Amino acid sequence: MIKFLFSLCVFSFILMSCSSKDDKFCHCLELGKKLNNLSTQALQRGVDEKTAAEIKKLAIQQKQECKDYTAKNGDELMKLQESCEK
Numbered sequence: 001m002i003k004f005l006f007s008l009c010v011f012s013f014i015l016m017s018c019s020s021k022d023d024k025f026c027h028c029l030e031l032g033k034k035l036n037n038l039s040t041q042a043l044q045r046g047v048d049e050k051t052a053a054e055i056k057k058l059a060i061q062q063k064q065e066c067k068d069y070t071a072k073n074g075d076e077l078m079k080l081q082e083s084c085e086k
C-alpha cells in the first residue's frame with residue numbers, strides 16, 4: 001500500500017512538472033480581462049472618480065506584472081494562452 005501511494009505521488013509530481021502552464025501569464029490574462037470588463041462598464045455607465053482610479057490602478061498593475069511578455073511573439077502568446085485554458 002505504501003509503495004502504491006509513493007508511486008502515485010511520484011507520478012503526480014512528474015505530471016505536474018511536465019505541465020507547460022505559466023501561472024504568471026495566466027494571471028496576466030486575468031488582469032487583462034478584469035481591466036477590459038471594468039473599462040467596458042465605465043464606457044457604458046460613464047466614468048466616475050472611483051472607477052477611473054480602479055482602472056488606473058489595474059492598468060499599472062497589469063503593466064508591471066506582465067512586462068515579461070511584451071517581447072514575445074504572437075505564436076508564443078497563443079501557446080501560453082492555450083495552456084491557461086486547460
